[in-house]
Amino acid sequence: MLHALREGGGGALFLTGDTGLGKTTLLDLAAHRAGPWVKVARARGQAMEVELRLGLAAQALEPLGGLRLGPSAIAAEPAESRVAVWLRARAWLETTASTTPVLLLLDDLHWSDPDSLELIAFLSRRIREVPVGIIAGLRPWPPAARELVDQLVADGTADSVELAPLSRPGAQLMLAELLSRQSEHRVRVDGPDGGDLASRAWTLAGGNPFLIEQLAKIVVSEGGLPEPEGIDLGEFRRVLLLSTFAALPSQAIEYARAASVLGSEFRLALVPPVASLDPEQAADGLEALFGNGLLTETRRGWAAFAHPLVARAVYEDLSPVRRIRLHARAFERLAGLGEVSLAAHHAVAADLVGDPAAIAAVTAAGDASMGAGAVRRAVEHLQAAVELCAGEVPGMLWLRLGEAWLAAGQPAQAAECCRSAASAADLVGAPRVRALRLLARAMAFASDIPSSGRAAEEALEYARASAPETVGSVIVEQVHAVWQSSGPAPASVLIDALYGERELRDAGLRAMRSFVNYYAHADAGALDELSALVGDDTDLNIGEDQNSPFDPTLLYLSIACLSERFDDEERVRGRARERAAARGLIHAQLALDISKVDSLLRQGRLTEARGVLDDCGRVADVVPLMHETIDLSRAALACECGDTGRARALLTAAGTPHLMWMSRVWAAHLEALIRLNDEDTDAASAGYLDLERLIDELGVRDPCVVPWAPFAIRAHLRSDRLEDAERVCGRVEAVMHDLPGMWPRLTASAGRAGLAAARGDRRSALALYTEAVALPVPLPLERARVLLDSGSWLRRVNQPLAAREHLAEALEIAERAGAVGLAARAAAELRVAGGRRRSRREPRGQLTAQETRVASLASQGLTNAEVAHQLSLSVKTIETHLTRIYRKLSVRSKRELRAHLPRPEPADHWSGLG
Template sequence: MIVGRRGELRALDDLLAEAGAGSGGMTVMRGEAGIGKTALLEYAAERAGRLGMRVLSTAGVQAEVYVPYAGLHRLLRSAPELGRAAKAVLDAPDTLPYRAAALLLDLLSESADEAALLLAVEDAHWLDTASWDALSFVARRLGADRIAMVLTVREGEDVDRRLAGAGLPEIRLDPLLPEDAIALLAEVAPTLSVTLRQRILDEAAGNPLGLVELGRAVSRSGAGALLPAWLPLSTRVERTFSGLVAELPLATRALLVIAAHDDGDDLDELVAACRRMTGDDIGPDVIEPAVATRLVQVDDRFRLRFQHPLLRSALYQSTAPAERRRAHAALAETVAADPARQIWHRAAAAAGPDEQLAEELTEFAHQARHRQAAAIAVAAFEQAVRLSQDPAGRGRRLVAAVDIAAEQGDTANAVRLLEQVREEDLRLADRALYGLIREVYLDTGWSGSDRMTAFAEAIEVMCRDGDADAALHALTAIGVRVYWSVPPPEIVDRLVAAVEGAGAAPDDPRLVAVLGLIAPMTRGAWCLRKMAELQPADRLVPHFQFALGLTANGLGATTLGNALTTVAAAGLRVQGRLGMLSKILISQATNAAYLGDARSALTLAAEGELLATETGEHSWRLSAVMATGFAEALRGETEKAVKLADAAEAVLVPARRFPLLALVQQIRGVAALAEGRPEEAFREFCRVFDPADQAYHPYTRFLLFGHLADAAVWCGALDRLRELTAQMRAVAAQCPSPALLSGLRYAEAALAGTAEAYDMAIAEIPAEWSFDRARLQHAYGVWLRRHRRAADSRPVLRAAASTFDALGATAWADRSRAELRASGETLRKPVDAAQSLTPQELQIARLAAEGLSNNDIAERLFLSRRTVTTHLSRIFPKLGIRSRAELSRFTGTS
């Protein structure tokens, strides 16, 4: 029975109608306990049934919040054929949430071809994290499917964090209007006196469940059923439910207590656990009094469901600690065949420290972290902390939990856990990591290289103790942090000496990756040689490919970095490891921008930013924003570029992450070049090359020198360019960065100012550095024209414009066309129909042009096949084509 809620009912009707018509969507209904979420969800399910839609439902259960995929298993029980298809993936110990989500989306999309679907998810705030991640991932990708999803959640800080990271549309349920509250109370308790009716109306304050349950309780027992008004409404309603349970037989009450603590709903399992707890030989029939009083329901597959989530909550909260431990101990014995479930019940049943169980939970946490089930890993570490007897073990587990929470961007949880750490309990290595994390969440800001001394000491101790593997792991985890901190040379030397003296194999990919990031100047040349020897990349596991790819990028070996990360990305897509995949995509987007490929940079950055948002990688999301700004500047969309640069600076400066301002400066410099303001561009770039400037970063210079030289040549700052070229030639003698060498070829050819110098430099630039070659061709064309060799200038200017157009570097192509006009030739600007495509449409078009099927594209991009088909149906008219074969003309593929 629903009274009022006209706006909410209309929104649900619209959602279902649109899904039936092929435009799927979802909504989250949130509000306080008892506000009417369940009633609206039941309305949606009933309405969907009348519309011929198939309804799949699940509910979060407080006791199973740490059991991976418990919610998804529950959902698929209502669709046995889908459950069978998904069972192998969901039961696998290494299944990641996004792999499960991709499979679920595929299965649901196929099923929706036969009949539209409604996914009804109650109490989503109690879903296990793996199920939440999978379902929210699916929810964001329903636009082209005949699927609607409705979730209900209670208010709370945890819910705020989940929803903030999920980016899902919401309907917030407010209390009923006074006239609706009066009408509802009249329905359930028509005989109340005026005084009692008003008191219930006042205390319920528009909460529908409060009106219903308090009204019924007063009708049954009189005014004595009303608890003191100072208690929260949810507490009063829970006490009402508890009173109903107290009237049941002892065996029935015991069975309900077990059900409230179980992470499953199988009646036979509940009965078996109850026998263990009570010692009584009971059977399934003991549940009948609870069914008769409509406190629970049992379906034809003998699955038990509470009439209302508050009843389960009431039982759970009112159970005495000793009885709660007995319930969990009984359940642990009953589910012994399922270690993932059993370990949580064992932990909940433990009455005191248990180092063996703590170690088992630690191992479980590491496995969960490997599967990217971060919240489960943190919870397991916290349970392990509670059970730890060894202070050092307790500290190590807390730091690990903090590290995971920090990785996920869960600042509130990281702070809460940090405050529990006792630094005196930590090993030296743990103290170093603790200090670096603590500065971000509890202190004033980023310390740059200040804490690197302590970190170097920790690495030295680990290496001295023969634990090279731990040292390499710690350095791999924090290598990018060291790279952007630019520690003083003495700290770098200590780190290098410790690692190189620890006895690690010279071809250990971690050693190569670590040394390239912590010591680019002194070890960069060696690392570049070793990375070339480690090719082909498919001989390595994705984690090592990724680490080496980041190092190659940091050394300015962007094409090598792309080769490594492309192979890694393919493996990570198959595994569904989206956290690492998002970093790879963002790295590739940045590489594409350095290579002048604006189109690829935008598509890669868009997907990388989406995945970084979904996986909570907030620092990497900021990197995606800056890669997008760089690409927009190349395209000539300078207003967008500068806004993104300003937004990034507003984050970096308060955090005192000054070296990262180099990435902001490159956006501003390239934007100024695109607008024809080379003097301003030169000033912006020079900040990155000035050790006294906050934006100075010695290694970004590798990648930026070509742009700086371009600006200097254009504005005539040749004397300053000559000085910087001499400096950077000395740098290249130590670290032969491919990007730096390419920039030096440009600068030296322009400074020499001879046809021979230009011809030689163009010939030396590798084919894959097509933007750099085109930039040099443009400069050569300008030189030729100004030396009255207009006819000779036209072929090189034409080639430059063609390359810039192909890359989407529109501003540079326009410059080449302008020089061509000055030489006496007009080159028409091509119509770029691909600009009308969104980044996702362009990505789909490119994959289709490469010959991938719709199924392959869907799997690669974590979309449903229907979504891919819908996008292609929109892409063809935008481009004015009729077949996939024509796509290569617009996407740069062949």
């Protein structure tokens, strides 16, 4: 581990073994060996502090400086707060380690709180490439830490070393060293008698170094050890650990018993009331324990047993009745001090079933943990509170536990709790609506869409009758379930049926209705309404409902992308992401990033899309609901880059069946596209026929949602299914005038051109390809594919000069974008056409077709904004084009540009093709 830190890498190493085998000694050795060139932080789990949320992690990280693991100042959803803490810790560690390697040494990890364990697991999976090391020691019990370690080792993200007891020779060496310190002792352990003595010590102690120390004391005092034969070794070891207490006064024994309930390390002030000792008795007992070396002072006001084995032996020696009584006293004392998290543990250990104070304290501890984002601890507390209620569980407690389970990523358990909450007689009004809404969401996450829909319907029926103020949010929940599973058409029918006049003032509902109707009816007015809702001056509650797709900003971004308004989309997304980051909303940030990937892919910015997807991948495991979307986005990127093998693997990783309709459509499109790229055209055509039927079933009218249509047309044409290709062209033409973007027009013109070419109608094919190539479409890869289609056709009809122009531009676009597969096809066609690829540094004076269009408009005196508007491009893109145009033509202004433009080609440039 230390070598890895020196080399700039990191990792996690776990030392596992029972008490007394040397885990702490090894951590001491690691700290010593690290030296001054490593920043070392140490922390130790405590049984008494196991209830403190993020206690171990904060103890390890916060003393290094500059990091606080508590929730952010702006309140977020519990699940969001939890993940935000993880990301903040990771980013801080990476920044700190960029100047000095960091080594975290964690002792007694088995006493960690569960949220610290989750954070340690999160970090362990992400430190291989940075100089951050984690070395932790733990026992097999309690089992939570050991189970986590086993999982990390199985995943290949951590290493584990199992510490074994001392061997027989090792025990002999240790015993010899211990006895040699007693100068008056004459028993040798290196002779025959001593070998037998060492063997007995090894057997009696089970190879445990601490117990061998205790046996050495017996040898010194009594001159020998009993024969192991016939001895109950477990009982012997327990008696051995407790033997020192036998001669102590009763107040010392009572003090030790109370202390053992509080943990191997404990606060001195807590012990007297738990032990029911007055101050004088407590002082006498404490003095006796310290005097006999059974306790040691660890820090101001704190003490610890000489060894955790001693503390465990004292605790296990308590009768069940005495143990429960001591835990009950500990609960009373800690609850009286307001330390509900610590008191909760003792309330459960004391089995205070039906005790209102205990139930209230454990519930409060759960609420406090949820508020801090420590959802695993919240689940444990709230589950314990339910058990203490002994069947008389309040509905609100069931609801709180359901929220905790859902925040912890366990929707099935959340659903069970929500059902219990909704059926509780004492849960009425808005809280009952909340339980039904949560049930609908949990069932959706558990992939039971029908049950989710029924819960949403029940919530709406109840809300209309008993909690009308909640109707708007319930409509969102119900339409959400239908939208996710059944598609735009059923969701549109449902929202029109539910949307009443009283909801017209609800901006979120208006946004949702516009969005659904855009998908179902190609309603271009939706973009204007959503644009007004997310204008520059609007302070949106981005991601307030974390798992709903109907956030106004995300809805706007989706439609703006389909409408090719990329500049507006990027501006709104930037503002939305800043707010989401400031509020610690991880789900919202990830959803915004995924929407950006879709936009970048459409714009041919593949390298940027890969970078955003890599960032998404770093947090994907903490937002499990996004796994499928991320895998499908990666598959789409792999297709664009020509890596069909990786695309197939990613589709497999995304899994089936896809319960969200958008995932089903994307998966079907990508599967057919992979076959098309592999020249399996008949299978691709059949796949697109299946996809078309699915789209009709879902009621997706806008063909831009998933850009399947041009690929379907190509597949049908190559399989001689001209009627199918014509039908797809007709689908696009039926809506293209209702849609604001240029892509549908490009698809229709290019598709009709392909049909004309397949039927031998050269004049029509030429006119349609010319029309398609001239369209100002801000989607470079779509333009490149049309150029490739037209160039390939021109080559086949013996027009190599025109073919080479189109093929060279297609190749240039594909290479610039990194679309390897498309570039390879364009390069192959260009070679057959007898052309050469353009130099990356184009000859001075030679403009691309797009640059010619920009130059022509600019030379007429139009502003950059006016040129951008006419060509449906961004102003920044126009500025980039003009910079290249000025450089190629050696001009400095639009006025000079007019005199240097190449003379336009005559109208019958390709007239010989008739």
